Amino acid sequence: MTxxxxxxxxxxxxxxxxxxxxxxxxxxxxxxxxxxxLNDRFFTDLEFGTGGLRGVIGGGSNxxxxxxxxxxxxxxxxxxxxxAPGAGASAVIAFDSRNFSDTFAREAALVFCANGIKTFLFxxxxxxxxxxxxxxxxxxxxxxxxxxSHNPAKYNGYKVYWNDGGQIVAPHDAAIIxxxxxxxxxxxxxxxxxxxxxxxxxxxxxxxxxxxxxxxxNQALRPKLxxxxxxxxxxxxxxxxxxxxxxxxxxxxxxxxDVIFVEEQKEPNGxxxxxxxxxxxEASAMKLALELAARVKADxxxxxxxxxxxxxxxxxxxGAYTLVTGNQLGxxxxxxxxxxxxxxxxxxxxxxxxTTIVSxxxxxxxVRHHGGTTYETLTxxxxxxxxxxxxxxxxxxxxxxxxxxxxxxxxxxxAVRDKDAVSAAAMAVEMALYHVSRxxxxxxxxxxxxxxxxxxxxxxxxxxxxxESGLAAMKRLMERLRTRPPSTMAGSDVVCVRxxxxxxxxxxxxxxxxxxxxxxPSNVLQFILKNGSIITARPSGTEPKVKFxxxxxxxxxxxxxxxxxxxxxxxxxxxxxxxxxxxx
Numbered sequence: 001m002t003x004x005x006x007x008x009x010x011x012x013x014x015x016x017x018x019x020x021x022x023x024x025x026x027x028x029x030x031x032x033x034x035x036x037x038l039n040d041r042f043f044t045d046l047e048f049g050t051g052g053l054r055g056v057i058g059g060g061s062n063x064x065x066x067x068x069x070x071x072x073x074x075x076x077x078x079x080x081x082x083x084a085p086g087a088g089a090s091a092v093i094a095f096d097s098r099n100f101s102d103t104f105a106r107e108a109a110l111v112f113c114a115n116g117i118k119t120f121l122f123x124x125x126x127x128x129x130x131x132x133x134x135x136x137x138x139x140x141x142x143x144x145x146x147x148x149s150h151n152p153a154k155y156n157g158y159k160v161y162w163n164d165g166g167q168i169v170a171p172h173d174a175a176i177i178x179x180x181x182x183x184x185x186x187x188x189x190x191x192x193x194x195x196x197x198x199x200x201x202x203x204x205x206x207x208x209x210x211x212x213x214x215x216x217x218n219q220a221l222r223p224k225l226x227x228x229x230x231x232x233x234x235x236x237x238x239x240x241x242x243x244x245x246x247x248x249x250x251x252x253x254x255x256x257x258d259v260i261f262v263e264e265q266k267e268p269n270g271x272x273x274x275x276x277x278x279x280x281x282e283a284s285a286m287k288l289a290l291e292l293a294a295r296v297k298a299d300x301x302x303x304x305x306x307x308x309x310x311x312x313x314x315x316x317x318x319g320a321y322t323l324v325t326g327n328q329l330g331x332x333x334x335x336x337x338x339x340x341x342x343x344x345x346x347x348x349x350x351x352x353x354x355t356t357i358v359s360x361x362x363x364x365x366x367v368r369h370h371g372g373t374t375y376e377t378l379t380x381x382x383x384x385x386x387x388x389x390x391x392x393x394x395x396x397x398x399x400x401x402x403x404x405x406x407x408x409x410x411x412x413x414x415a416v417r418d419k420d421a422v423s424a425a426a427m428a429v430e431m432a433l434y435h436v437s438r439x440x441x442x443x444x445x446x447x448x449x450x451x452x453x454x455x456x457x458x459x460x461x462x463x464x465x466x467x468e469s470g471l472a473a474m475k476r477l478m479e480r481l482r483t484r485p486p487s488t489m490a491g492s493d494v495v496c497v498r499x500x501x502x503x504x505x506x507x508x509x510x511x512x513x514x515x516x517x518x519x520x521p522s523n524v525l526q527f528i529l530k531n532g533s534i535i536t537a538r539p540s541g542t543e544p545k546v547k548f549x550x551x552x553x554x555x556x557x558x559x560x561x562x563x564x565x566x567x568x569x570x571x572x573x574x575x576x577x578x579x580x581x582x583x584x
Contacts (some may be wrong), residue, residue: 002044003035009042009061014187017059019103024060029053043468046070048180050173051382054148057100057276064100069146071364072158073108073339074187076142076182077115079172082179090118095133095146096243096307097268101125104146106192107197113195114188117137120204125243126269127308128159129420131217134208136165136415139478147307151280152210153272157232164438170520209247215415216251221340221431227439230256233433236298237425237584238262238289240278241269242306248420257429260296262288269311273305279305280312281408283323288315293427300442304421309381309423309501310408315429317443327360327458330404330450332442334363336431337402337412338370347371352391352398354384357500357526358536358549359406365453370393373398377536378500378522380424385417386403406458406549447560453554455563456558459575461548462540463582470544477546477582481525481537486581489529490573496528533570535578549579 010026017023029038041060046053046068052070055064080089091112095101105121109210120138122131128145132399143161160168160176168176182265194206195201204361215474222228229310235252237259245266249259264286265272275285280303292303292312301314301321313329314321325334334353341347353374355363356379364374375398377383391564392414393395404410409419412427432442450456487499487508498505501520503512524538536549552570554563 001037003091003542006035006042009418010038011052013042013061014057015066016236019063022059022063022065030289040467048075048177050169051167051380052157052159052176053142054151054155055067056154057156064104064148065311066103069104069107069158070111070187071183073111074115074143076144076160076176077112077117077185078183079179080117080141081115083172087116087139089116090120090138090140092120092134092143093145093157094128094134096123096128097125097241097270098146099270099369101270104156104158108144108146108187109201110189110192110195111187113198113200114190116200117362118199119195119201121163121201122208123203126208127243127247127304127312127422128310128422129416129418129422130212130247132161132165132210132418132420133415133576134204135161135163136417137208137211138204139163145307149307150277150281150305150310151399152277152538155268161418164385164389164479166389167225167418168381169382169386190283205347211249212422213251216426218425219413219423220255221337221344222430222434225433226255226257226430228354228516229433229437230429231258233300233429233436234260234296234298235255235300235302235429236260236262236288236289236296237291237302238265239268239308240265240275240280240285240303240306241267241272242278242304243268244304244309244421244425245310247308248302248304249424250428251422252348255426255429257507260292260298262292270439270564280310280492281326285567286312286314286323290323293321299436300429302428303387304425305408308421309419311410311424311428312408315432315442316439322443324446325458326404326406326408326444327456328406329360330355330359330406330447331362331366331432332412332518333404333410333412333424333427335366335370335449336434337427337446338372340434341401348401350396350398352400354387354400354403356380356383356405357524358538359404360456360458360551360553361553362449362453362456363404363532366449369452370403378404378519378524380519381405383412383418388414388417400534407566409485422573451558452556454559455554455567455569457552457557457564457567459550459571460549461575461578461582462545463548465547466544474539474544474546477538478523478525478537485525485527489527489533489577490536490570492529492531492533494527495530496526498526498528499544531570533574546582548582550574550578
C-alpha cells in the first residue's frame with residue numbers, strides 16, 4: 001500500500017472515530033510520518049471472523065477501537081433485523097476486565113438501540129458464560145461479550161452469540177460477515193441518555209446473577225456431602241485480575257466453602273500487572289496461587305482467565321503442588337460426573353460426552369468405562385454447543401452431561417452454551433471434596449485412571465506469524481503440509497492423513513481415501529501414526545499462529561512411572577520434529 005493510500009485511509013478513520021484517544025494515535029502517526037506503523041494499522045480491516053473480532057487495541061482499521069466495534073455491530077444489527085423483523089428483536093451485552101471493554105460494550109449497545117433492537121446491558125464486568133446464560137434467560141435474539149479471553153493485555157475482542165446461547169455457527173456466521181462487510185460508513189447510533197429514556201436500553205445485573213448462581217448450585221451431584229463437609233476444604237483462588245472474582249466466590253460461599261483469594265490478583269485490571277499472560281494454562285500465571293497454597297496447605301487451587309470461561313487447577317501431590325492439564329481435569333470431572341450418576345442411579349439412557357478432535361483419548365476411555373458415548377467436534381466450543389442443540393432436536397436423542405476441550409474449557413449441563421469456568425470450578429471443588437472425604441486425593445485418583453486406561457500425554461507447539469507477511473507464511477505452511485505431508489514422525493510411519501478441509505481421510509501407503517462424516521469443512525490436518533500417536537495442525541481462530549497438537553499414550557496396566565517414561569520419550573521426539581517442521 002502506498003503512502004498516499006495510507007494517508008487517505010488514516011484521514012478517513014480520523015473523520016469517523018469519535019473517541020479522541022484512538023483518533024489521536026493515528027493523528028500522531030501521520031504527523032511523524034511513521035508509515036511502517038500506519039501500514040500495520042491499515043493494510044487490512046480487522047477481520048470479522050466466524051466468531052467475531054479480536055485484535056490489538058488502538059486506532060486504525062486493523063485494530064480494536066470504537067469505530068470498528070460500531071461498524072461490526074451495525075452489520076450484526078442489520079442481520080438481526082432481517083432475521084427477526086418487527087419489534088421483537090433484542091440483544092444482551094456483557095464485558096470483562098480488559099482495557100476499554102466497558103467503552104466497547106456501550107458503543108455496541110447504542111448502535112443496537114439506534115436500530116430499534118432492545119438491549120440488555122450489564123453495568124459492570126461479568127463472565128462470558130453468564131452472557132451465554134443471559135441470552136437464553138432473557139430470550140434474546142443475540143448476544144455480544146467484549147473480551148479477548150486469555151490473550152495478552154494489548155488485545156481485546158468481540159464475540160457474537162445467537163438465541164440458543166451458543167457462539168454463532170452456520171448459516172448465521174457467514175451471513176453476519178456479509179452484512180458487516182457491506183456496512184461502509186452507514187452506521188447509526190444514539191446518545192446513552194436517549195436510549196435509557198426511550199426504554200430500549202435496560203441495565204441488568206441481579207436479574208441474571210441470581211438465576212445464574214442458583215443454576216450452578218443446583219448442578220451439585222452430592223449436595224449432602226457439600227453441606228456436611230464443604231467447610232473442611234481449603235480452596236485457594238485467583239481470578240487473574242478478571243471477571244471471576246464475584247461469581248466464583250459467591251457460588252462457593254453459598255455452597256458453604258470459603259475461598260482464599262490471591263490478593264495481588266483479586267481485583268480486575270486490564271493491564272494484568274502480575275502476569276505476562278492472564279491464562280491459567282500458563283504455569284507462570286499460577287505462581288502466586290501455588291505459593292499461597294503451600295503456605296495455607298490448600299486442598300485445591302483454582303484459576304480462571306479474564307472472562308472466566310477457562311479453568312485451571314492445581315492439587316497437592318507428595319508434598320508439592322501439581323498443575324493439572326486441561327485434558328487431565330476434563331478426564332477427572334468426566335469420571336466424577338459419570339461414575340457418580342451411575343452410582344446414584346441418575347445416569348440417563350443415552351449419556352453423552354462431547355469433546356474436540358484434539359482432546360486426549362483418555363477422555364474417551366473414561367466415558368466408555370462408565371457406559372457413556374463420546375461425540376467429537378472441530379476445535380471450538382461453539383461446535384460443542386451446536387452438538388447439544390442437535391441432541392435436543394432428536395426424539396429420544398443422546399442426553400448431554402458434560403463436555404470439554406483441551407484448552408481448559410468445560411461445560412457442565414446445558415443451561416450455558418459455552419465453556420463455563422464458574423460451574424466447572426464448583427464441580428471441581430465437589431470432585432476434590434469427594435476424593436478427600438474418602439481418604440484419597442485428586443492426584444492419586446488421576447494415577448488410578450492412568451493404570452486403568454494407559455498413560456496419556458499431550459503437547460502443543462505453536463508457530464506465530466506476525467504482520468502482513470506472516471499471514472502469507474502461515475498459509476504456505478498449511479499448504480505444504482496438505483500437499484506434501486510427512487511420511488514419518490519420530491520414527492513411526494504416518495498411516496493416515498485426515499484433511500477436514502476436503503473432508504477426506506487418506507490411508508497410507510495404499511492411498512485409499514474415505515469420507516470424514518459429520519464435520520463442516522475446516523482448515524485442519526491430522527496425521528495418525530502407526531504407534532497410535534495423533535498429530536493435528538490447525539491455524540488458530542483467535543491469534544496469528546498455527547497450532548500443532550500431539551497426543552501419545554501407553555498400553556493400559558503398566559506401572560505409571562514406566563508408562564510415563566515411554567510416553568515422554570515419544571512426546572519429546574514428536575515435539576522436536578514439529579518445531580523443526582514449523583521453523584523450516
